[in-house]
Amino acid sequence: MDLTNPLLLILGLTVVVALYYAFPDQWRRYYLFLISLVFLFLATPQASLLLVLLSLFNYGMGIFIERASKKRWITTLSIFINCIVFLFPRYLNLTGTAAVPVPTNYLIPLGIAFITLQNISYLLNVSRGILPAERNLLNFLLFIIFFPKITAGPIESARHFLPQVRQTHPYKAENIHQGLFLIGSGIFKKIVIADRLALITDQVFNNPGQYYGLTVVTAVFFYSFQIYFDFSGYTDIARGIACLFGYDLSINFNKPFLAENINEFWSRWHITFTTWLRENIFFPIRRFLLRQSNNATAFLALFIPPLITMLASGLWHGLKRPFILWGLYHGLLLFFTVLLNKSKKPQNPKNRWGRRLTTFGLVTFGWFFFRASSIPEIGIFLQSIFVKSTTFHDLLLDIDAFDLVIAFVAIPMVMGFEIYLHDSQKAWNELPAVIRWIACLAILLSISMLGVYQPGNTEFIYAGF
Amino acid sequence: MPASNTPRRLKFRSLIFLVLIFLSINLSAFYLIHVRYQDSYYAAMIDKINILESTDSPRLIFVGGSNVAFGIDSKLISQQTGYSVVNMGLNGNLGMRFMLGMIEPYLRSGDVVLVIPEYDLILNTNESIGPAFIQAIIANPNLLQYFNSPQEYYYFLKLFPYVYTQAIKTMVSDSIEKGCILCENEEQIYFRSAFNPYGDIISHEKIHPIWEIGHLYLSFAQDDSNLHTYIDIVNQFSERIAESGAKMVMLYPATPASGDQKTQEMLSLMDEILRAELTIPVLGNPDQAWYSRSLFFDKLYHLSVDGRALNTQRIIDQISEYFIE
Known part of the structure; x- marks a missing residue:
């Protein structure tokens, strides 16, 4: 389904939505999952299998982490594997180390950058006990590959999306x-x-x-x-x-x-991404630095978290130097904004x-x-x-x-x-x-x-x- | 009628009203564009179909893009072979599927279809279908009847918004700059009446060649799936027309000689695959259709008058051999 061609979009959606509501309510999730799968395979046929396997892995790891006693290590390992799947094809393309030139879509599944963040936040939330691991495989897979958001987000948190998957969705004209x-x-x-x-x-x-x-x-x-x-x-x-x-x-x-100010800009721009960065990078680093209570770390707690967070943001966009510079630039702007806000009057x-x-x-x-x-x-x-x-x-x-x-x-x-x-x-x-x-x-x-x-x-x- | 139904009815009527306004504005714009296109190069397809319909069999029907329009002297071929000749060549961006679909209803026993595809039609992604496909349909919406595959509907939906909005833009610009919505076609070479009664383009005959032609450079995409799409289209078509007693052959298009080693290798590989997998005869080979760059008129596949004479002779020789065999 071409999201930028109104004729194809309207035609495709009319058929898909009409069939969705033609199914009994309990079947609609299955249908939506099937449509999402077709969408995914049509966009990146070869790489989609990798994405499905990764989703199955995360489903299993979610349950495993919940039961495990050494949650931290298993979570770290799972996140590491997710990062490898996300970064490896990009690294190959960047360095040209692939033996034969590999066309991007052979290795990079559609929306992998967004999906990786969803997976990581899910695993972290389960590990922290904020969220129970999802037991229903279909619900979990639909959370990951729900087709409207797969191309470029929004990056949904499991807390927001999974309850919706479990609900019924009767037809509403509204x-x-x-x-x-x-x-x-x-x-x-x-x-x-x-x-x-x-x-x-x-x-x-x-x-x-x-x-x-x-x-x-x-x-x-x-x-x-x-x-x-x-x-x-x-x-x-x-x-x-x-x-x-x-x-x-x-x-x-x-x-x-x-x-x-820049701080406010980042709370208004690509909100689901910045929320993810704040929850999973910015706050943990800041908390860590503040725990080491001395003057040096108090200053570093102002400087380091925005810099690392925005650097990660740059790297997430691509393993290219301009993105790294872009991230550093915003990291510095955030730091100066915090400094100015601290020193200035209202x-x-x-x-x-x-x-x-x-x-x-x-x-x-x-x-x-x-x-x-x-x-x-x-x-x-x-x-x-x-x-x-x-x-x-x-x-x-x-x-x-x-x-x-x-x-x-x-x-x-x-x-x-x-x-x-x-x-x-x-x-x-x-x-x-x-x-x-x-x-x-x-x-x-x-x-x-x-x-x-x-x-x-x-x-x-x-x-x- | 219960009172509670009134707002709903009003809403429904408003929606219908909105849709009607939307459709009428767009249909009016479409109609104006359709009228503007009546003198365009693409409207010539209407005339070509009329020629095809009214010419007696047995016929040699040349199918391809603009290389066919510019590349053959139909009258000479007719005199030398004794067949009636129809030149259906217009633009490669119509796509092979659609070009063949258009002639299919008019084929009769004894007809020979000679396909001369530009290399883009064989190797490019999306079957080389481009804006010309939509422009021809806007000029003559009846051409929709020749669609015989879902792919054509897909490409139609995919490309229509682009061509339609571009045409609106041109119409608005013309009405501001020239003060006319239905301005006259000012094209020097590419217009509806640029063709002779066989369908050969003749508007360029008295004009000096326009520019230096570039080199032929070809490459396969990631894989050879495009080539196989072309093979499938041609094989399926030839199978369908065999029932009506018509035949089909393929020839190569005239291009400037390529000095590029990779292109030459590509062409011989392509030729090999086509000969092995096409169920129709392939006459000649690519390098027999290479000419000096000075024999081209304004673009890669567009021969000048002198080039056309040479190319016509090559085609006559190749089809004569085929008929003798």
Whole structure:
């Protein structure tokens, strides 16, 4: 099922959802599992078997850990094996040590980066006694490979998802409405905005050293919006599809560009991932350092946890130096934010927009590290900002004014709409029906008539991890 | 009617109303694009099918992409062989499945189908199906009737949004820049009436060749599954048409001589596999269809008038040998 082609998506979902509700309630889990399995095998046929085996392993280890007396060692070993499965194919690709060039999809199952985190958090929760090990194999497998979230999350915790698998899911018109709305808005974000911005950003970032000054700065700001609309668009589609089946997936974004500091940004951006990092890396390291009570470790407890957490975040995105730099950059920003917050008086509410713009600027600068494919390339981009200045017109030469106008109109509209919706969901529901219908019609028409459907260029950015 | 049903009915009616507005706006846009495409290169498929339908059998029916449109002199072939000739070549991005599907209903006993596929049609992923496939259908929605496999519906759904939104974009740009929604086709070579009554392209005959042609460079993808898809399509088709008494052969397309060692190895390997696995005769081999780059017009497979004369003679020689055998 192609998540970025509305025609294929609608057709596929109509059939899959209609059959889902045609089954008796007790059979629906089995059906959903089967569909997820088919989805997985169609996407990465060879590597999917590995994923199923890994899921069986984690299922068994969950039960074993619960019963074992030396939980810590078994948990560590299980996590280590999960990490090996996740990292090994990436390491081969990185170093070129494979005897024959191995196409990525032969070794890397779809969504393995997201699934590994789910597995680790499950094992840790069982080990800590927060969660009982799941005894029902089908429930566990569905938790791991539930198809709407497999491509790029959200990273679900077992605590949130497993109870839903155990519940019955009767047909509710409300779920269908909500699901369709989320899918529509997600496709809009991806096809109308993100892919349109990609036309501009790809041109600049795929040709390092060919664009200068304002053009490069504009491109990186556009990339900031592109990655947000691409990833949040994907999340909306995933949440929408899950909603059609009566499942609730976690929210991943909460108006991140309104964050007033980096700390806040990371509590609003890719929320399920940052929550995972906080629970499983940041807090354990911080607790460990604080336990060694002396002045040196108290200072280190400010510095080390954000640095290691963000370094892990960078490495999770890929074993490439630019990602490591990106992680370190954010780690340092987090550290300085904590320092500033410690030393300063309460912040002036009047400077709110100033702080928001500064945060947005700092985050946007970080995308240079994220988007570049090598360290020298980062150098070229940074140099090209300062060394030579050209005009924005240089960029426009290759960009259709039509695309630019739509991007400029759609970005503030959608962001404004999101802020409004989030602050007053109730107010939206109370709006005159005519306005809501017109909004829906506008979204549908935009998707069908203004979308950017480049053949072969419709991958979600985060589906690559 | 109970009062509690009223909001539900209202909701339902609103939904129907919304769907109707959505459909009518999109259908209007589609209609405008359809009208704009009536003079386009892809609309020529309508005329080619008419030629095919009205030509008496026995016929030589040439099938392939633009290499066929540019590469043969049908009149000369007809004179030399005594067969009626129909040139169905238009664009390789229509895909082999669809090209063959279009001629199938019109085949009669004694007809010979000569397939001359671009190498992309044999080796590329997605059966080399591209925007042209949708553009031809928008120009003539009746072409949908020639779909005979789920793959064609899949590619249609996959590519339609891209072509449709691009066409809307062009229409909007034209209406802003030129002040017309249904502007005239300004293409110099690629337009509907660019063909002669056999289906050969002739619009380029009085125009000087446009640019230097690149080298032929080919590679198999990760595996040879694309090649086998092509073989399956051709074998299945030849099996189906055998019942109607028609025959089928394959020839190689005209390309600039390739100096690339890997490409040459690739072509001979491909030739070997095709000869072993196709159930139809393969006439000649790839290097017999290599010509000087100066004999091409504007793109890799597009021969100039001089190139077409040479290529036509090569084809006549190869099919004559086949008929003698």
